[in-house]
Amino acid sequence: MSAVPQRTPAAAGVYGAPPAARSPMGEAWRMFLRNRAAVAGLVLMVGIVLMTLVGPLLYPVDPFGMVWAPFTPPLETEYVLGTDYLGRDVLAGIVHGGTATLAVGASAAVISIVLGVLIGAFAGYYGGWVDATLMRVTEFFQVLPPLLLAMVLITLFQPTLTTIAATIGLASWTGVARLARAEFMRLNQQEFVRAARALSASNARIMLRVILPNALPPLIVMAAMNTGVAILFEAGLSFLGLGDPTTMSWGFMIGASREYILDAWWPVTLPGIAIFLTVLAVSLIGDGLNDAFNPKLRER
Amino acid sequence: MTSIARAVLYRTAHVLGLLLAVLVFNFLLIHLAPGDPAQVIAGDMGGATPEVLAEIRTRFGLDLPLHEQLLAYLGRVLTGDLGYSFYFDRPVTALIGQRILPTLILVLSALVLAVVVGTVLGVISARWPRSWFSHALTVLSLAGYSAPVFWTGILLLILFASVWPLFPVTGMYSGIGDRTGISYLIDVAHHLVLPAFTLAIVYIAQYSRLSRAAMLDVLGSDYIRTARAKGLGEGKVIFKHALRNAILPVITMAGLQFSNLFAGAVLVETVFGWPGMGRLAFESILRRDAPTILGILFFSALVVIVANQLTDLFYRLADPRIAGKGSR
Numbered sequence: 001m002s003a004v005p006q007r008t009p010a011a012a013g014v015y016g017a018p019p020a021a022r023s024p025m026g027e028a029w030r031m032f033l034r035n036r037a038a039v040a041g042l043v044l045m046v047g048i049v050l051m052t053l054v055g056p057l058l059y060p061v062d063p064f065g066m067v068w069a070p071f072t073p074p075l076e077t078e079y080v081l082g083t084d085y086l087g088r089d090v091l092a093g094i095v096h097g098g099t100a101t102l103a104v105g106a107s108a109a110v111i112s113i114v115l116g117v118l119i120g121a122f123a124g125y126y127g128g129w130v131d132a133t134l135m136r137v138t139e140f141f142q143v144l145p146p147l148l149l150a151m152v153l154i155t156l157f158q159p160t161l162t163t164i165a166a167t168i169g170l171a172s173w174t175g176v177a178r179l180a181r182a183e184f185m186r187l188n189q190q191e192f193v194r195a196a197r198a199l200s201a202s203n204a205r206i207m208l209r210v211i212l213p214n215a216l217p218p219l220i221v222m223a224a225m226n227t228g229v230a231i232l233f234e235a236g237l238s239f240l241g242l243g244d245p246t247t248m249s250w251g252f253m254i255g256a257s258r259e260y261i262l263d264a265w266w267p268v269t270l271p272g273i274a275i276f277l278t279v280l281a282v283s284l285i286g287d288g289l290n291d292a293f294n295p296k297l298r299e300r
Numbered sequence: 301m302t303s304i305a306r307a308v309l310y311r312t313a314h315v316l317g318l319l320l321a322v323l324v325f326n327f328l329l330i331h332l333a334p335g336d337p338a339q340v341i342a343g344d345m346g347g348a349t350p351e352v353l354a355e356i357r358t359r360f361g362l363d364l365p366l367h368e369q370l371l372a373y374l375g376r377v378l379t380g381d382l383g384y385s386f387y388f389d390r391p392v393t394a395l396i397g398q399r400i401l402p403t404l405i406l407v408l409s410a411l412v413l414a415v416v417v418g419t420v421l422g423v424i425s426a427r428w429p430r431s432w433f434s435h436a437l438t439v440l441s442l443a444g445y446s447a448p449v450f451w452t453g454i455l456l457l458i459l460f461a462s463v464w465p466l467f468p469v470t471g472m473y474s475g476i477g478d479r480t481g482i483s484y485l486i487d488v489a490h491h492l493v494l495p496a497f498t499l500a501i502v503y504i505a506q507y508s509r510l511s512r513a514a515m516l517d518v519l520g521s522d523y524i525r526t527a528r529a530k531g532l533g534e535g536k537v538i539f540k541h542a543l544r545n546a547i548l549p550v551i552t553m554a555g556l557q558f559s560n561l562f563a564g565a566v567l568v569e570t571v572f573g574w575p576g577m578g579r580l581a582f583e584s585i586l587r588r589d590a591p592t593i594l595g596i597l598f599f600s601a602l603v604v605i606v607a608n609q610l611t612d613l614f615y616r617l618a619d620p621r622i623a624g625k626g627s628r
Contacts, residue, residue: 147563
């Protein structure tokens, strides 16, 4: 069956080295690496992830433990970033508190992407009444303010990390669904999809193997943006005291200490910087991906 | 039937359908939540006594089949009864009625601020895309996009209400004296500055990027070149010809984001002690007061639906190209 002409080493020798074959994804990756801001975001993100993974092992202070006098300022004792109003170590909170934020942010983003792509793909691919029904569902979720919806769900069900991630995902998939729908509709009209259909490929195969890979670039950018939103979302919920009460998180630290902000700025400001840097890293990566997938937009 | 009448009819049916869906969703949530629905309705009001639970059961007919309960619930909503908050000991409609105006004031001022400031920044930056201003705006908008709103709020509060006390720390009006008329409005506006700006930051960042991109697109188009070739002044080219097209994506986005603004208001109102629906949501969540929080969800959805319809209408008026197309 292998009638595909192979480029032999001899032929390469005659015609000179062939240009290295690059996949579109590989090309985008090269573009991404040339973008200084995007690489800075990636490095920052890797650093933050490492800190939350390895940090608790290197710095095993209990973030809920009252270790020193309350309101100890930074750089005065062995507790480098000071303590909060209960004498809890702020550095321990920052090191341990990232796990919940990152885990919930990432899984919520995955949930919202999977849900959004599924719904958008079916709506865009099948059209007709499937599209009409699914878009009604999307519209319904769009009129419910996401944070309020999450607050309701968390009040009625228990605030564990799993329910919080599921709740955030459920409250933020609509944008993905609209994007996926538009992409599937657009690509469904293209020649190569018709060709696949003419070759009697099944609907599942066309959706998964033919359309989805081509719809990926904008969806990947959206995934990055959604991760940032989900992290802010988790931080907001735990700031309101709706996080998992057994896990330390950056938002919770800010919410707990905000009443004492005039006595001590550090328990509020420092975890905020941690959230800020994390979302900034995600945004830089998202922007970089956007530029990498759409080189024509770079001038903007 | 004329096409306008048909469009209005279609739209009304559409809106009513959405509202009905929100109500059914609310109803199902109470019954899907783990535990006794009577307990959910009572909330954590200091341990509901068996008598209260029994009263709730008869009052809401919790022993009836589910579909009869749903019909009864919809009937009550039609008469303006969204339930009763046992924690606040008041009907939910009365609670929300008291809080909706402050929230609308906050959300609308933030929205107007974001659209105006965002567009102006974006237009300036698009006019001089290689300037230091443009680069600074790109960096700042990224920062504004990444900072958690409750955190920026607290920092602004320290800076401008405590370290440099330009604005009041909390609330919507000063308790001192009975202010009326203009002096009352000025007082409220003074309290509004920090929360509205805090809520607007993220959207200023987004809209400046959006309008910059749209403006760059428009400025490269033929009709702008024609306008310049005619010898029109730069101000006229920018503000009369280009801006009109560049602001459309911002308006669309702003309309779509109304529900996000409502969600952001929960956090901002909590930080600034703004007596709106968001803080009511926060207070009722602490007490697991389900009727109130579900009422707030319904009311917010109602406001968002109205806002979406208005945006759509505005969009049609502003862009005659889509006026003739279908009614969606």
